[in-house]
Amino acid sequence: MEQMKADLNTGKKHKLRDIFVEGAIPASFIAESIAKHATRTDIGGHEIFLGQVRSDVIDDKSVEAIEYTAYREMANEQMTVIREEAFARWPQMTCLHVHHSQGVIKAGELCFMVFASAPHRQQAREAVAFVTDEVKKRLPIFGKEILSNATHVWKSNEPRDPGSWPG
Amino acid sequence: MEQMKADLNTGKKHKLRDIFVEGAIPASFIAESIAKHATRTDIGGHEIFLGQVRSDVIDDKSVEAIEYTAYREMANEQMTVIREEAFARWPQMTCLHVHHSQGVIKAGELCFMVFASAPHRQQAREAVAFVTDEVKKRLPIFGKEILSNATHVWKSNEPRDPGSWPG
């Protein structure tokens, strides 16, 4: 129903895409994504969010890398729903690209990209904020933070009391 | 006073920088800016706004390019003030880069970049929104929209009644 509404509003079809890439997202990949939009002269602004693996300190050990795994099929299905919600809310948005890493991503490397383009900046800005937050909340992606002493802890986007998830 | 406060809060010095580049901003330049941050492992997110010249239709003619000129010294001074305001409001922001084109920029080319990095995404997101809006409001940059029949119109970010500017 939500899907149909989105399609009716935008006239766009949202097929299932695979957002996952193996390893870190190279900066050159982002440049290529940007350059591809030069032919779309109805675009006035691009907004991009990039997630970078941060070297947090946990119990005196620093995070050296995050190993990402995902329930890939469910994550891609959830992403299709989020994409349709975004196009329904910002129907003037020209395009939306999302990628997430799988595998071991070192501190300082990029693991996540949300890229929206629109005629006016507010639409792209709001869509990127929405999609970034919803991906973090709704996509079954798991992160093992590998510490400097070769131990690890499991990352969670929303600290919860044991047993409260999915809340 | 505002400057001193910003510096006290962040411990950072904000020297006068030249934000202007001749011609369009190449996608490769953005990739290089991104790649330079890989050594800063305290960064968790980058937010980037890119302005692209849009081929609006004005009186049945389409915009083929914008020729940007600027009161360069005043624009750079204003940018220093905006930068200090941004670091005062988001003291955890790691870095902020702003570039704007001068000269003739064709439809589909990039003319403006605002790039903020921070430990957490909200800081980078809010700072980019603030800086993007303030640059458009406060920097003396002028745009001649060159139309398909070789005539031109002068662009204005905020339509005003004649005589109401600076309001």
Added chain:
Amino acid sequence: MKVLLFGIIAEKANAGELELEAESVSSLKHALEQQIKGLRELSYALAVDRVIVHNDQQLTGSEEIALLPPFAGG
């Protein structure tokens, strides 16, 4: 039925999937908590055919089940 395991749950079970039979979500959870040491103490969600279920429901045995620890994408 096949039960997919992820993240800390896969680590605790030392397996990426398990085969189990159960006629409902609640009996499946009970069986899983018997089999995977420490699962009861974890935060997790259960997905049936890639949708998180919040209530008990009957299972036919042909569903794809997954145990999901807290999400950490981005």
Added chain:
Amino acid sequence: MKVLLFGIIAEKANAGELELEAESVSSLKHALEQQIKGLRELSYALAVDRVIVHNDQQLTGSEEIALLPPFAGG
């Protein structure tokens, strides 16, 4: 004093700068509106030493003056 012109104002004056003498912002504006045809009908701001002034003030002659049509950056 040197008066810098930008955008549509430079176009109307067919010059990037002018030399004019005036003892105050208001008398300078008057002189400029005499000299640049159509300026009176335009939206513009006047900057003294790179700061937009909203009120009249005395000028010594050593200031850098600029006439600024509406901004269009981004």
